[in-house]
Amino acid sequence: MPDNYLPQVRSQYEALPYPPCNPEDDRQRLVLTWLEDLPMINHYCFAGKQSFRNGFRALVAGGGTGDATIFLAEQLRATDAQIVHLDMSEASIALAKERARIRGLSNITWVHDSLLNLPHLGLAPFDYINCSGVLHHLADPDLGFRALRAVLKPEGAIGLMVYATAGRTGVYQMQALMRLVNGTQADDQRKIANTRDLLASLPPSNWFKRSEDLHHDHKAGDAGIYDLLLHSQDRSYSVGELFDWLGHDAAGTGGHGLHLEFTDVQRGRSPYLPHMVLGSQPPAMAGELRKMPRRRQYEMAELMIGNLITHSLYVTRDAGCTAPYGNAEYVPFFFHEPLTGDIAAQVFSSNRGQPFLLRHQHSGVSVMVNPGRYGPQILRLIDGQRTFGEIFDQFRADWRGQAAAPDNAALFADFSESFDVLNALDRLLLKHPQADAAKAP
Missing domain, CATH: 3.40.50.150 (Vaccinia Virus protein VP39)
Structure with a gap:
């Protein structure tokens, strides 16, 4: 080697x-x-x-x-x-x-x-x-x-x-403590035993104890304890540091110049969006925060939520690698939990077309959502097979209004907030029919 x-x-x-x-x-x-x-x-x-x-x-x-x-x-x-x-x-x-x-x-x-x-x-x-x-x-x-x-x-x-730096604050304090305790000790089993002893005796005011619910490795045996609290080479990153390193730096130059799509386990990119982090009782400034550049929103949300212990992300050549919302050729489909169009439609119609508080049990996210005029009807037609174009055609076939039925652009605009929320949770994704066609015998 x-x-x-x-x-x-x-x-x-x-x-x-x-x-x-x-x-x-x-x-x-x-x-x-x-x-x-x-x-x-x-x-x-x-x-x-x-x-x-x-x-x-x-x-x-x-x-x-x-x-x-x-x-x-x-x-x-x-x-x-x-x-x-x-x-x-x-x-x-x-x-x-x-x-x-x-x-x-x-x-x-x-x-x-x-x-x-x-x-x-x-x-x-x-x-x-x-x-x-x-x-x-x-x-x-x-x-x-x-x-x-x-x-x-x-x-x-x-x-x-x-x-991720913010969520691991207590981990790094604990690592520093164990370096002081273990000193020049070379026996790894002795280091692990010392760590176990201290973990059992730390006061509740200790920063690691106060954030212990965020971490699980130290409960998974010697390998987990060592990897979390005794590792010899361990560094972390803030969102801004990742953008500087892998994307563009703050001046728009440098870095690798790549596109970053963050997706936290079970929560998608919701922990990186201030309006979703502050969703149940948003402050008056929430609307203004939502207008800020994507990077700044992500940096603020990381500090607001405080419990991101890792950053999981896809790194691609540009934003065009993400399936685009607004293209009628794409198929929307529910993912990561047993969700159907009928169930989603019931949830989004709970307040008769008015903004409502969505409480998402699996991710723990609560956020105000404006379902639009047609959101529930569109959600009901999502079956993982129909394209947006076919969904909108069926919507118009079922139209009972006196005025002309809305065109695709109007329906995409009306459904955009519903899509944004479900997609931010990675519960509503997109695929192009050509991917499935290529799988056919």
């Missing part, structure tokens, strides 16, 4: 593979990873037009014990797609391989190497790269990101997860 990564980091993941898992569990359940749901990748990375056939190639860079790899491989089992799982830890790869064996997956190639060596491994370029929880453990994260881009197709996309 090359030595272009930090020896302590490699040693940690050989001794304590992460995330901790028992391969036998794969006989009973499939672990789902938020960024790797194919309908999400299609919506945010390929303008809704990706069939995931025709030699689709995915790389899981720093795949650890295999959650993202196994989920992708299961979804792509019946296609000719190929997944490459790369990791520097032999112990982690061994666990991931056993999970694949138990599931009978044969569409995975295993590479034991450093992410930083990707440009020199002779791998064919990839359509999609997952890199979750990896770059923030490198001495030079930008060197790692450049290595990913070196093996990404020009039209490809990256699903990225890095730590």
Whole structure:
């Protein structure tokens, strides 16, 4: 193995593979990873037009014990797609391989190497790269990101997860405390024991104790404790820092110049939107905040909500990679929970066309929504098969008004707020019919 990564980091993941898992569990359940749901990748990375056939190639860079790899491989089992799982830890790869064996997956190639060596491994370029929880453990994260881009197709996309600064305030105070406590202690088991002892005795005023409900790794065994509170190389990012690094900096120059689409697990981009963070009792200034540039809104919302412990996002060449709202050729469909058009229509018609407070149980979001004049009728016609054009044609066929039925532009405008809210929660996505057509025999 090359030595272009930090020896302590490699040693940690050989001794304590992460995330901790028992391969036998794969006989009973499939672990789902938020960024790797194919309908999400299609919506945010390929303008809704990706069939995931025709030699689709995915790389899981720093795949650890295999959650993202196994989920992708299961979804792509019946296609000719190929997944490459790369990791520097032999112990982690061994666990991931056993999970694949138990599931009978044969569409995975295993590479034991450093992410930083990707440009020199002779791998064919990839359509999609997952890199979750990896770059923030490198001495030079930008060197790692450049290595990913070196093996990404020009039209490809990256699903990225890095730590978020605001929500991990207590974690970093705890890490600093354990460095003081452990001093020059070299025995990892002793470090873990010391951490357990302190966690059991901390006063309730401690910042980690006050935010402990945000974190779960320290409750998942030695590997989780070490990864969260004893890691030797760990940094985090604010939203603004990610825009400066991967997008454009504040002056509109620099950075990698790429497009960023944030989507937090179960909550979509709602934690990045002030009007959704402050939704149940918005202040008078809420309307003005909503008019501010996207980046500034995201930066404000991160500080308002306070509980973002990671940033999950898709990184693409430009905004055109996201499926566009307002195109009648696209098919809207509900996702991530059993939601039907009839159920959605009932919720959005609860206040007879007037703004109402939407309380979304699965995400915990409460937000005021203006359903428009026709929102419930449009929602009722969404079945995951009809295009917006077909939905609007059916709407007009059912029209009973005395005036002329609204055209497509008027219906898109009327439905826009309903769509924006459901799409911000990643409960309403878009696909283009050509993606499904490409899947036909």
